[in-house]
Amino acid sequence: MLRFEIQAACPVTGARAGILRTAHGDVQTPVFMPVGTQATVKGILPRQLLEDLDAQIILANTYHLFLRPGHETVRKLGGLHRFMNWPRAILTDSGGFQVFSLNGLRKIGEDGVLFRSHLNGDAYMFTPESTIDAQLALGSDVMMVLDECLEYPASHEAARVSMERTIRWARAGYAHFLKKTKGDDACFPIVQGSTFGDLRRDCAERLSALDAPGYAIGGLSVGEPRALSLEMAEISASALPREKPRYVMGVGMPDELAQYVARGIDMMDCVLPSRNARNGYLFTSQGRVIIKQAQYKEDARPLDPSCSCYTCRNFSRAYLRHLFLAGEMTFSTLATLHNLRRYLDIMREIRQAIILGQFPELLKAVSLPERDAS
Ligand SMILES: [Zn+2]
Known part of the structure; x- marks a missing residue:
């Protein structure tokens, strides 16, 4: 069974630092989770995820x-x-978000959602x-x-109907999980309600009655x-049980991480650091670096002088720019390593600040929108 222990809480904001104990090791929170869509974090080896990024x-x-x-x-090959x-630990989504992104390829009913594969058009039901x-x-x-993921904007009535369905699905899914689980895993219900505070609160309170070991907050960043x-x-978050971990799905930019933590969020994920890395958009402690720009042609400095990742310890901006323009695979690996390291370092700093009682100061310092690095 998944367990969550809160080690420190910020007295000014809602931030907390904790430990999520899973069957595949402890996870220190707040945590940013790299996205491994197809059972791989694109461009990165599991060894690098362990040794370089921890x-x-x-x-x-x-x-x-x-x-x-x-x-x-x-399953036949021994599990993921x-x-x-x-x-180490793996979190999976339900597949709902992807299915609801398949415009014109899906049909929602009370029992679930009928959709067509984006690969070959075959019909399936979730x-x-x-x-x-x-x-x-x-x-x-x-x-x-x-859960049902609504598009933005949605009317209050459409959001309410969708939220009610999400609650019915959560009850059915969670009951099924309790019947099937061997006890060393966990299942999170997902709070929906679009951009309406009353629906969000209502949904969170009713899902809390399931007494799940943690809760996700979905339908944001759309x-x-x-x-x-x-x-x-x-x-x-404020309507969910205090002692359970809270996971906001699919956020955010580097400057937003502390903002979510300040609102009582413990877990986040996003494709931004890895996807942007492959497109040559790099996040540094001094702002963004768009590596294709001519200003980096002969720039011998590391990508981020304050970063100790493999990329920043060993290569110049000029070399990274060269790899990017030449379309070399190595670029994706080096860039993804750095961007993910940046996100994980931000979260480690946030966690440390909460433990030391310095989170409000850090929040003020890090919550500036991304700008260009010098
Ligand atoms: Zn780096």
Whole structure:
């Protein structure tokens, strides 16, 4: 069973530092989870995730693994940890978010969602029960229930109807999980309610009755203003049990991480650091570096002089720019290593500040929007 211990809490904000104990090791929170969509963090070896980044938990996408290679195939090969040779914790989503992103390829009913594979057009159905079965087959440490993800903007009535369905699906999925679990994993219900505070609060309070070991907050970062995402995260978190971990799905920019933590969030994930890395958009302690720019052509400095990642210890901006322009695979690896390291370092600094009672000062210092590095 997943356990969560709060080690320190900020008396001024809602920030907390804790430890999530999983069957595949401890996770220090607040934590940023690198995204390994297809059972790999693109461009990075598991060895680098362990040794260079010291990542304690990563995320994998059930939708993609359900379609290819198939969750039953992964189960036969010993589960996802063995399949991808990742010894530490894995969190999986339910697949719902991807399915709801398939415009025109899906149909929602009370039993679940019917969709067509983006790979070959084959029809499948995700139900609250089947998505749990798929995640159990993968051997995930932290699973998610199926939820309905609404587009932004949505009307209050549409958001209410959708939230009610999400609650029914959460109850069905969680009951199914309790029947099937062997006891060393966990399943999180997901708070929805679009951008309406009353719906968010209502959803969080009713899901709390399930007494799950943790809760996710979904449906954010779908096009709404950033201030609204933060407000919805705060309202949702404040209506969830204090002693359980809270996970906001799919956020955010580096300057937003501390903002979410300040609102009582313990876990986050986002494709931004890895996707932007491959596109040559790098996050540094001095601001962003768009590596293709001519100003870096003969720049012998490390990407980020204050970063101790493998990339920054060994290579110049000029070399990284050269690799990027030449379309070399090595660029993606070096850039992803750095961007993920930047995110994990920010979270480690935040955690340290909470423990030392210095989080409010850090929050003020780090919450400036990204600017260009000099
Ligand atoms: Zn670096």
